[in-house]
Amino acid sequence: MYDQYFDWRPVTLSVHVALLSVLVVACLGLPLARALARSNFPGKGLIESAITMPMVLPPSVTGYGLLLIIGKNGPLGNLGIMFTWWAAVLASTVVAFPLMYQSASAAFKGVDENFEKAARTLGAGEIRIFFTVTFPLAAQGIAAGLVMSFARALGEFGATLMVAGNIPGQTQTIPLAIYFAVESGDHEVAGVLVAVITLFSFVVIYSVNGWSRRKSS
Amino acid sequence: MAGPAGKAANCEGVLAVLEVSFSKRLWHFTLEANFRTDNRILVLRGPSGSGKTTVLRCLAGLNRPSGGYIRLEDRTLYSSESGADVPARNREVGYLFQDYALFPHMTVRQNVLYGVRCKKGRRGEQEDIEEMLHSFGLEQLSGRYPHQLSGGEKQRVALARALAVRPRLLLLDEPFSALDSDIKGVLRKEVKRLHVKWNIPFILVTHDQEDADFLGNVVISPGDRGCENELQNGLPFTRSFNGSLLACP
Numbered sequence: 001m002y003d004q005y006f007d008w009r010p011v012t013l014s015v016h017v018a019l020l021s022v023l024v025v026a027c028l029g030l031p032l033a034r035a036l037a038r039s040n041f042p043g044k045g046l047i048e049s050a051i052t053m054p055m056v057l058p059p060s061v062t063g064y065g066l067l068l069i070i071g072k073n074g075p076l077g078n079l080g081i082m083f084t085w086w087a088a089v090l091a092s093t094v095v096a097f098p099l100m101y102q103s104a105s106a107a108f109k110g111v112d113e114n115f116e117k118a119a120r121t122l123g124a125g126e127i128r129i130f131f132t133v134t135f136p137l138a139a140q141g142i143a144a145g146l147v148m149s150f151a152r153a154l155g156e157f158g159a160t161l162m163v164a165g166n167i168p169g170q171t172q173t174i175p176l177a178i179y180f181a182v183e184s185g186d187h188e189v190a191g192v193l194v195a196v197i198t199l200f201s202f203v204v205i206y207s208v209n210g211w212s213r214r215k216s217s
Numbered sequence: 218m219a220g221p222a223g224k225a226a227n228c229e230g231v232l233a234v235l236e237v238s239f240s241k242r243l244w245h246f247t248l249e250a251n252f253r254t255d256n257r258i259l260v261l262r263g264p265s266g267s268g269k270t271t272v273l274r275c276l277a278g279l280n281r282p283s284g285g286y287i288r289l290e291d292r293t294l295y296s297s298e299s300g301a302d303v304p305a306r307n308r309e310v311g312y313l314f315q316d317y318a319l320f321p322h323m324t325v326r327q328n329v330l331y332g333v334r335c336k337k338g339r340r341g342e343q344e345d346i347e348e349m350l351h352s353f354g355l356e357q358l359s360g361r362y363p364h365q366l367s368g369g370e371k372q373r374v375a376l377a378r379a380l381a382v383r384p385r386l387l388l389l390d391e392p393f394s395a396l397d398s399d400i401k402g403v404l405r406k407e408v409k410r411l412h413v414k415w416n417i418p419f420i421l422v423t424h425d426q427e428d429a430d431f432l433g434n435v436v437i438s439p440g441d442r443g444c445e446n447e448l449q450n451g452l453p454f455t456r457s458f459n460g461s462l463l464a465c466p
Contacts, residue, residue: 112318115320120279120306121305121308122306122379124331133320
Protein backbone atom coordinates (compact mmCIF):
# COMPACT_ATOMS: atom_id res chain seq x y z
CA MET A 1 0.00 0.00 0.00
CA TYR A 2 2.67 2.43 1.11
CA ASP A 3 5.28 0.54 -0.87
CA GLN A 4 5.71 3.21 -3.51
CA TYR A 5 6.18 5.87 -0.86
CA PHE A 6 8.34 3.82 1.42
CA ASP A 7 11.98 4.88 1.53
CA TRP A 8 14.09 1.74 1.19
CA ARG A 9 17.30 3.70 0.79
CA PRO A 10 18.41 3.09 4.41
CA VAL A 11 18.25 -0.65 3.78
CA THR A 12 20.30 -0.64 0.58
CA LEU A 13 22.74 1.83 2.07
CA SER A 14 23.15 -0.29 5.21
CA VAL A 15 23.78 -3.42 3.17
CA HIS A 16 26.38 -1.64 1.05
CA VAL A 17 28.13 -0.18 4.09
CA ALA A 18 28.10 -3.52 5.93
CA LEU A 19 29.36 -5.51 2.94
CA LEU A 20 32.24 -3.13 2.36
CA SER A 21 33.11 -3.14 6.06
CA VAL A 22 33.15 -6.92 6.17
CA LEU A 23 35.40 -6.99 3.14
CA VAL A 24 37.90 -4.68 4.86
CA VAL A 25 37.54 -6.54 8.15
CA ALA A 26 38.23 -9.89 6.47
CA CYS A 27 41.19 -8.63 4.45
CA LEU A 28 42.85 -7.14 7.52
CA GLY A 29 41.53 -9.40 10.25
CA LEU A 30 42.32 -12.82 8.78
CA PRO A 31 46.04 -12.27 8.12
CA LEU A 32 46.43 -10.50 11.45
CA ALA A 33 44.66 -13.28 13.35
CA ARG A 34 46.72 -15.92 11.56
CA ALA A 35 49.98 -14.09 12.25
CA LEU A 36 49.24 -13.51 15.93
CA ALA A 37 47.72 -16.94 16.60
CA ARG A 38 51.03 -18.76 16.30
CA SER A 39 53.40 -16.15 17.65
CA ASN A 40 54.33 -14.83 21.00
CA PHE A 41 56.15 -11.58 21.57
CA PRO A 42 56.14 -8.84 24.17
CA GLY A 43 53.37 -6.40 23.39
CA LYS A 44 51.08 -8.96 21.77
CA GLY A 45 48.61 -8.52 24.60
CA LEU A 46 48.63 -4.77 24.08
CA ILE A 47 47.92 -5.10 20.37
CA GLU A 48 45.10 -7.59 20.95
CA SER A 49 43.56 -5.38 23.62
CA ALA A 50 43.69 -2.32 21.39
CA ILE A 51 41.99 -4.25 18.60
CA THR A 52 39.27 -5.51 20.91
CA MET A 53 38.61 -2.17 22.64
CA PRO A 54 35.77 -1.00 20.34
CA MET A 55 33.78 -4.02 21.50
CA VAL A 56 33.55 -2.72 25.06
CA LEU A 57 33.87 1.05 24.54
CA PRO A 58 30.66 3.08 24.40
CA PRO A 59 30.00 3.75 20.68
CA SER A 60 30.11 7.48 21.40
CA VAL A 61 33.68 7.10 22.63
CA THR A 62 34.67 5.17 19.51
CA GLY A 63 32.89 7.83 17.47
CA TYR A 64 34.70 10.62 19.26
CA GLY A 65 38.01 8.87 18.68
CA LEU A 66 37.26 8.61 14.97
CA LEU A 67 36.20 12.23 14.97
CA LEU A 68 39.62 13.19 16.30
CA ILE A 69 41.28 11.23 13.49
CA ILE A 70 39.17 12.12 10.44
CA GLY A 71 37.75 15.43 11.67
CA LYS A 72 38.77 18.71 10.10
CA ASN A 73 41.89 19.09 12.25
CA GLY A 74 42.67 15.39 12.55
CA PRO A 75 45.66 13.67 10.91
CA LEU A 76 43.37 12.23 8.21
CA GLY A 77 41.20 15.35 8.05
CA ASN A 78 42.19 16.23 4.51
CA LEU A 79 40.65 13.00 3.19
CA GLY A 80 37.36 14.82 3.53
CA ILE A 81 35.34 11.73 4.42
CA MET A 82 33.50 13.31 7.37
CA PHE A 83 29.71 13.11 6.89
CA THR A 84 30.03 10.89 3.85
CA TRP A 85 29.24 7.28 3.15
CA TRP A 86 32.90 6.43 3.73
CA ALA A 87 32.77 7.60 7.32
CA ALA A 88 29.91 5.16 7.92
CA VAL A 89 32.05 2.38 6.42
CA LEU A 90 34.95 3.36 8.66
CA ALA A 91 32.81 3.39 11.81
CA SER A 92 31.27 0.01 10.97
CA THR A 93 34.67 -1.45 10.19
CA VAL A 94 36.16 -0.36 13.50
CA VAL A 95 33.34 -1.80 15.59
CA ALA A 96 33.01 -5.01 13.55
CA PHE A 97 36.74 -5.75 13.50
CA PRO A 98 37.01 -7.25 17.02
CA LEU A 99 34.29 -9.80 16.27
CA MET A 100 36.08 -11.00 13.15
CA TYR A 101 39.45 -10.97 14.86
CA GLN A 102 38.30 -12.94 17.87
CA SER A 103 36.45 -15.59 15.88
CA ALA A 104 39.30 -16.05 13.41
CA SER A 105 41.93 -16.06 16.12
CA ALA A 106 40.10 -18.75 18.11
CA ALA A 107 39.56 -20.74 14.92
CA PHE A 108 43.24 -20.61 13.93
CA LYS A 109 44.39 -21.49 17.43
CA GLY A 110 41.95 -24.41 17.40
CA VAL A 111 43.74 -26.03 14.46
CA ASP A 112 46.07 -28.70 15.86
CA GLU A 113 49.62 -27.69 15.01
CA ASN A 114 50.44 -31.30 14.19
CA PHE A 115 48.32 -31.07 11.04
CA GLU A 116 50.49 -28.21 9.83
CA LYS A 117 53.65 -30.03 10.84
CA ALA A 118 52.50 -33.19 9.07
CA ALA A 119 51.89 -31.16 5.91
CA ARG A 120 55.38 -29.68 6.25
CA THR A 121 57.02 -33.12 6.41
CA LEU A 122 55.01 -34.11 3.32
CA GLY A 123 56.65 -31.35 1.34
CA ALA A 124 54.06 -28.56 1.49
CA GLY A 125 55.11 -24.92 1.57
CA GLU A 126 53.61 -22.47 4.06
CA ILE A 127 51.15 -20.86 1.63
CA ARG A 128 49.94 -24.24 0.47
CA ILE A 129 49.55 -25.36 4.09
CA PHE A 130 47.45 -22.29 4.84
CA PHE A 131 45.03 -22.88 1.98
CA THR A 132 44.80 -26.68 2.13
CA VAL A 133 45.01 -27.35 5.87
CA THR A 134 44.74 -24.34 8.17
CA PHE A 135 42.01 -22.44 6.36
CA PRO A 136 39.64 -25.36 5.72
CA LEU A 137 39.96 -26.50 9.33
CA ALA A 138 39.30 -22.97 10.60
CA ALA A 139 36.59 -22.22 8.03
CA GLN A 140 33.62 -22.64 10.35
CA GLY A 141 34.96 -20.17 12.89
CA ILE A 142 35.90 -17.75 10.13
CA ALA A 143 32.42 -17.98 8.61
CA ALA A 144 30.89 -17.29 12.01
CA GLY A 145 33.18 -14.27 12.36
CA LEU A 146 32.16 -12.96 8.94
CA VAL A 147 28.46 -13.26 9.68
CA MET A 148 28.75 -11.75 13.15
CA SER A 149 30.79 -8.81 11.92
CA PHE A 150 28.34 -8.25 9.07
CA ALA A 151 25.48 -8.13 11.56
CA ARG A 152 27.43 -5.79 13.83
CA ALA A 153 28.31 -3.52 10.91
CA LEU A 154 24.68 -3.45 9.84
CA GLY A 155 23.55 -2.39 13.28
CA GLU A 156 26.18 0.26 13.96
CA PHE A 157 24.57 3.43 15.30
CA GLY A 158 26.50 5.61 17.74
CA ALA A 159 29.85 6.01 16.06
CA THR A 160 28.17 6.27 12.65
CA LEU A 161 25.95 9.10 13.79
CA MET A 162 28.93 11.01 15.12
CA VAL A 163 31.15 10.76 12.05
CA ALA A 164 28.69 10.24 9.18
CA GLY A 165 25.69 12.17 10.41
CA ASN A 166 22.11 11.54 9.35
CA ILE A 167 21.75 12.55 5.74
CA PRO A 168 18.81 10.69 4.15
CA GLY A 169 19.89 8.79 1.07
CA GLN A 170 23.57 9.46 1.76
CA THR A 171 24.55 8.40 5.24
CA GLN A 172 21.25 7.41 6.83
CA THR A 173 21.57 3.70 7.60
CA ILE A 174 18.79 1.52 9.08
CA PRO A 175 19.57 2.19 12.76
CA LEU A 176 19.69 5.95 12.15
CA ALA A 177 16.48 5.84 10.12
CA ILE A 178 14.75 3.97 12.95
CA TYR A 179 15.93 6.45 15.56
CA PHE A 180 14.84 9.51 13.64
CA ALA A 181 11.57 7.91 12.52
CA VAL A 182 10.65 7.21 16.13
CA GLU A 183 11.74 10.68 17.15
CA SER A 184 9.42 12.22 14.59
CA GLY A 185 6.59 9.83 15.50
CA ASP A 186 6.66 7.91 12.21
CA HIS A 187 6.01 4.47 13.68
CA GLU A 188 5.10 2.91 10.36
CA VAL A 189 8.61 3.42 8.94
CA ALA A 190 10.24 2.50 12.22
CA GLY A 191 8.18 -0.69 12.45
CA VAL A 192 9.15 -1.95 9.00
CA LEU A 193 12.84 -1.27 9.53
CA VAL A 194 12.78 -2.81 12.99
CA ALA A 195 11.13 -5.92 11.55
CA VAL A 196 13.76 -6.16 8.80
CA ILE A 197 16.70 -5.91 11.15
CA THR A 198 15.18 -8.12 13.84
CA LEU A 199 14.46 -10.88 11.36
CA PHE A 200 17.95 -10.64 9.92
CA SER A 201 19.63 -10.67 13.32
CA PHE A 202 17.61 -13.70 14.36
CA VAL A 203 18.65 -15.63 11.24
CA VAL A 204 22.29 -14.71 11.91
CA ILE A 205 22.29 -15.85 15.52
CA TYR A 206 20.30 -18.96 14.69
CA SER A 207 22.74 -20.08 11.99
CA VAL A 208 25.86 -19.23 13.99
CA ASN A 209 24.51 -21.22 16.92
CA GLY A 210 23.64 -24.03 14.52
CA TRP A 211 27.22 -24.17 13.26
CA SER A 212 28.68 -24.34 16.74
CA ARG A 213 26.13 -27.00 17.71
CA ARG A 214 27.14 -29.13 14.75
CA LYS A 215 30.81 -28.56 15.46
CA SER A 216 30.55 -29.72 19.05
CA SER A 217 28.50 -32.81 18.22
CA MET B 218 74.08 -52.91 22.16
CA ALA B 219 74.19 -49.20 22.73
CA GLY B 220 77.75 -48.22 22.20
CA PRO B 221 79.54 -45.19 23.54
CA ALA B 222 79.82 -42.08 21.46
CA GLY B 223 83.34 -42.82 20.37
CA LYS B 224 82.42 -46.08 18.80
CA ALA B 225 80.91 -44.49 15.70
CA ALA B 226 84.19 -42.82 14.95
CA ASN B 227 85.96 -46.19 15.04
CA CYS B 228 84.07 -47.56 12.07
CA GLU B 229 84.82 -44.90 9.49
CA GLY B 230 85.02 -47.48 6.74
CA VAL B 231 81.39 -48.53 7.05
CA LEU B 232 78.95 -46.56 4.92
CA ALA B 233 76.33 -44.82 6.98
CA VAL B 234 73.03 -43.72 5.47
CA LEU B 235 72.23 -41.44 8.36
CA GLU B 236 74.76 -39.76 10.56
CA VAL B 237 73.55 -37.80 13.53
CA SER B 238 75.47 -35.83 16.09
CA PHE B 239 73.66 -32.93 17.66
CA SER B 240 72.72 -31.44 20.96
CA LYS B 241 69.56 -29.59 21.88
CA ARG B 242 69.17 -27.53 25.02
CA LEU B 243 65.81 -28.17 26.59
CA TRP B 244 64.61 -26.22 29.56
CA HIS B 245 65.65 -28.74 32.19
CA PHE B 246 68.38 -30.72 30.50
CA THR B 247 70.57 -30.94 27.45
CA LEU B 248 69.70 -33.61 24.94
CA GLU B 249 72.41 -35.25 22.87
CA ALA B 250 72.05 -37.62 19.98
CA ASN B 251 75.04 -39.36 18.44
CA PHE B 252 74.41 -42.26 16.14
CA ARG B 253 74.98 -43.62 12.67
CA THR B 254 72.69 -46.02 10.94
CA ASP B 255 72.20 -47.84 7.66
CA ASN B 256 68.94 -49.13 6.17
CA ARG B 257 67.79 -50.84 9.32
CA ILE B 258 65.37 -50.19 12.13
CA LEU B 259 66.77 -48.17 14.96
CA VAL B 260 64.72 -48.00 18.11
CA LEU B 261 65.04 -45.17 20.60
CA ARG B 262 63.65 -46.50 23.82
CA GLY B 263 63.22 -44.48 26.96
CA PRO B 264 60.68 -43.28 29.48
CA SER B 265 58.35 -40.45 28.56
CA GLY B 266 59.96 -37.07 28.93
CA SER B 267 63.38 -38.41 28.03
CA GLY B 268 63.53 -36.42 24.80
CA LYS B 269 62.96 -39.19 22.28
CA THR B 270 60.36 -37.26 20.34
CA THR B 271 62.57 -34.18 20.32
CA VAL B 272 65.27 -36.23 18.60
CA LEU B 273 62.79 -37.16 15.86
CA ARG B 274 61.55 -33.59 15.52
CA CYS B 275 65.12 -32.36 15.05
CA LEU B 276 65.70 -35.00 12.37
CA ALA B 277 62.50 -34.00 10.55
CA GLY B 278 63.32 -30.30 10.75
CA LEU B 279 60.36 -29.46 12.98
CA ASN B 280 62.72 -28.42 15.79
CA ARG B 281 66.14 -26.90 15.42
CA PRO B 282 69.07 -28.41 17.31
CA SER B 283 71.36 -26.14 19.31
CA GLY B 284 74.43 -27.45 17.55
CA GLY B 285 75.96 -30.35 15.66
CA TYR B 286 75.07 -31.93 12.34
CA ILE B 287 72.62 -34.28 10.62
CA ARG B 288 73.58 -36.00 7.40
CA LEU B 289 71.27 -38.19 5.32
CA GLU B 290 72.89 -40.00 2.43
CA ASP B 291 74.80 -37.33 0.51
CA ARG B 292 72.93 -34.35 1.96
CA THR B 293 73.67 -32.28 5.01
CA LEU B 294 70.27 -31.54 6.49
CA TYR B 295 71.62 -29.52 9.37
CA SER B 296 75.00 -28.24 10.36
CA SER B 297 75.66 -25.58 12.94
CA GLU B 298 79.15 -25.19 11.46
CA SER B 299 78.12 -24.34 7.91
CA GLY B 300 74.78 -22.88 8.93
CA ALA B 301 72.90 -25.40 6.79
CA ASP B 302 69.32 -26.03 7.88
CA VAL B 303 67.16 -27.66 5.22
CA PRO B 304 63.48 -26.82 5.84
CA ALA B 305 61.24 -29.73 6.81
CA ARG B 306 59.43 -29.74 3.47
CA ASN B 307 62.66 -30.38 1.54
CA ARG B 308 64.18 -32.99 3.83
CA GLU B 309 62.55 -36.07 2.33
CA VAL B 310 62.05 -37.41 5.82
CA GLY B 311 58.76 -39.15 6.53
CA TYR B 312 57.15 -38.68 9.92
CA LEU B 313 54.47 -40.81 11.51
CA PHE B 314 52.89 -38.75 14.27
CA GLN B 315 51.86 -40.33 17.52
CA ASP B 316 48.20 -39.43 16.97
CA TYR B 317 48.72 -39.91 13.19
CA ALA B 318 47.63 -36.31 12.45
CA LEU B 319 45.52 -37.37 9.47
CA PHE B 320 43.86 -34.36 7.88
CA PRO B 321 40.30 -34.63 9.20
CA HIS B 322 38.72 -32.77 6.28
CA MET B 323 40.22 -35.04 3.63
CA THR B 324 39.36 -38.58 2.57
CA VAL B 325 41.85 -41.42 2.88
CA ARG B 326 42.75 -41.00 -0.77
CA GLN B 327 43.26 -37.24 -0.41
CA ASN B 328 45.39 -37.79 2.67
CA VAL B 329 47.63 -40.27 0.89
CA LEU B 330 47.81 -38.06 -2.21
CA TYR B 331 48.57 -34.87 -0.25
CA GLY B 332 52.34 -35.14 -0.31
CA VAL B 333 52.44 -36.34 -3.90
CA ARG B 334 50.46 -33.30 -5.03
CA CYS B 335 52.98 -31.02 -3.35
CA LYS B 336 55.70 -32.35 -5.61
CA LYS B 337 55.15 -30.70 -8.94
CA GLY B 338 56.10 -32.22 -12.24
CA ARG B 339 55.31 -35.75 -11.13
CA ARG B 340 52.31 -36.60 -13.23
CA GLY B 341 52.89 -40.32 -13.45
CA GLU B 342 52.13 -40.90 -9.81
CA GLN B 343 48.46 -41.69 -10.25
CA GLU B 344 48.99 -45.43 -10.79
CA ASP B 345 51.48 -45.49 -7.97
CA ILE B 346 48.79 -44.20 -5.67
CA GLU B 347 46.37 -46.94 -6.69
CA GLU B 348 49.12 -49.45 -6.06
CA MET B 349 50.00 -47.78 -2.78
CA LEU B 350 46.38 -47.86 -1.60
CA HIS B 351 46.20 -51.49 -2.66
CA SER B 352 49.39 -52.53 -0.92
CA PHE B 353 48.18 -50.99 2.31
CA GLY B 354 44.77 -52.61 1.91
CA LEU B 355 43.14 -49.22 1.71
CA GLU B 356 41.14 -49.42 -1.55
CA GLN B 357 37.95 -50.10 0.35
CA LEU B 358 38.60 -47.16 2.63
CA SER B 359 39.73 -44.62 0.06
CA GLY B 360 36.51 -42.58 0.23
CA ARG B 361 36.26 -42.51 4.02
CA TYR B 362 37.19 -39.73 6.38
CA PRO B 363 39.60 -40.25 9.30
CA HIS B 364 36.84 -40.14 11.92
CA GLN B 365 35.27 -43.15 10.21
CA LEU B 366 38.40 -45.27 10.68
CA SER B 367 39.58 -47.54 13.47
CA GLY B 368 42.93 -46.94 15.17
CA GLY B 369 44.66 -49.62 13.12
CA GLU B 370 43.21 -48.28 9.87
CA LYS B 371 44.29 -44.75 10.77
CA GLN B 372 47.81 -45.96 11.26
CA ARG B 373 47.84 -47.72 7.93
CA VAL B 374 46.67 -44.53 6.23
CA ALA B 375 49.29 -42.50 8.06
CA LEU B 376 52.01 -44.93 6.99
CA ALA B 377 50.81 -44.84 3.39
CA ARG B 378 50.71 -41.03 3.46
CA ALA B 379 54.23 -40.78 4.85
CA LEU B 380 55.67 -43.33 2.40
CA ALA B 381 53.80 -42.08 -0.70
CA VAL B 382 56.32 -39.25 -1.12
CA ARG B 383 59.18 -41.76 -1.15
CA PRO B 384 61.14 -40.47 1.82
CA ARG B 385 64.75 -41.43 2.43
CA LEU B 386 64.14 -41.93 6.13
CA LEU B 387 61.00 -42.75 8.09
CA LEU B 388 60.48 -41.61 11.66
CA LEU B 389 57.81 -43.30 13.77
CA ASP B 390 56.77 -41.63 17.01
CA GLU B 391 55.22 -44.17 19.43
CA PRO B 392 53.36 -45.81 16.54
CA PHE B 393 51.56 -48.44 18.61
CA SER B 394 50.80 -46.60 21.82
CA ALA B 395 47.22 -45.72 20.89
CA LEU B 396 46.28 -49.24 19.76
CA ASP B 397 44.69 -52.27 21.41
CA SER B 398 47.17 -55.00 22.19
CA ASP B 399 45.64 -57.52 19.75
CA ILE B 400 46.13 -55.20 16.78
CA LYS B 401 49.56 -54.12 17.96
CA GLY B 402 51.14 -57.43 16.94
CA VAL B 403 49.63 -57.23 13.46
CA LEU B 404 50.89 -53.71 12.90
CA ARG B 405 54.35 -54.46 14.25
CA LYS B 406 54.63 -57.14 11.56
CA GLU B 407 53.26 -54.65 9.04
CA VAL B 408 55.98 -52.15 9.91
CA LYS B 409 58.62 -54.84 9.63
CA ARG B 410 57.26 -55.88 6.23
CA LEU B 411 57.22 -52.28 5.01
CA HIS B 412 60.74 -51.82 6.19
CA VAL B 413 61.96 -54.76 4.13
CA LYS B 414 60.03 -53.47 1.13
CA TRP B 415 61.19 -49.87 1.29
CA ASN B 416 64.75 -50.49 2.36
CA ILE B 417 65.29 -47.12 4.02
CA PRO B 418 66.28 -46.46 7.62
CA PHE B 419 63.38 -46.43 10.07
CA ILE B 420 63.77 -44.75 13.43
CA LEU B 421 61.14 -45.72 15.91
CA VAL B 422 60.53 -44.14 19.27
CA THR B 423 58.86 -46.21 21.98
CA HIS B 424 58.73 -46.86 25.69
CA ASP B 425 57.50 -50.41 25.09
CA GLN B 426 60.07 -53.18 25.57
CA GLU B 427 58.09 -55.52 23.30
CA ASP B 428 58.20 -53.06 20.39
CA ALA B 429 61.91 -52.70 20.87
CA ASP B 430 62.53 -56.44 21.03
CA PHE B 431 60.42 -57.24 18.00
CA LEU B 432 61.41 -54.41 15.69
CA GLY B 433 64.74 -53.03 16.70
CA ASN B 434 67.83 -54.08 14.87
CA VAL B 435 69.53 -51.87 17.42
CA VAL B 436 68.03 -50.29 20.49
CA ILE B 437 69.38 -47.13 21.99
CA SER B 438 68.40 -46.09 25.49
CA PRO B 439 69.27 -42.74 26.95
CA GLY B 440 72.31 -42.41 29.15
CA ASP B 441 72.39 -39.67 31.75
CA ARG B 442 75.36 -37.67 32.86
CA GLY B 443 74.89 -35.89 36.12
CA CYS B 444 72.89 -37.38 38.93
CA GLU B 445 69.16 -37.48 39.45
CA ASN B 446 69.40 -35.00 42.33
CA GLU B 447 70.57 -32.44 39.87
CA LEU B 448 67.51 -33.05 37.76
CA GLN B 449 65.28 -32.55 40.75
CA ASN B 450 67.00 -29.30 41.54
CA GLY B 451 66.37 -28.20 38.01
CA LEU B 452 70.08 -27.93 37.30
CA PRO B 453 71.30 -28.71 33.84
CA PHE B 454 72.44 -32.20 33.07
CA THR B 455 72.94 -34.10 29.89
CA ARG B 456 70.91 -36.96 28.53
CA SER B 457 72.25 -38.62 25.45
CA PHE B 458 71.15 -41.15 22.89
CA ASN B 459 74.46 -42.61 21.81
CA GLY B 460 74.98 -45.62 19.65
CA SER B 461 75.65 -46.99 16.28
CA LEU B 462 73.82 -49.43 14.13
CA LEU B 463 76.92 -50.18 12.20
CA ALA B 464 78.63 -53.24 13.52
CA CYS B 465 82.23 -52.66 14.41
CA PRO B 466 84.12 -55.91 14.16
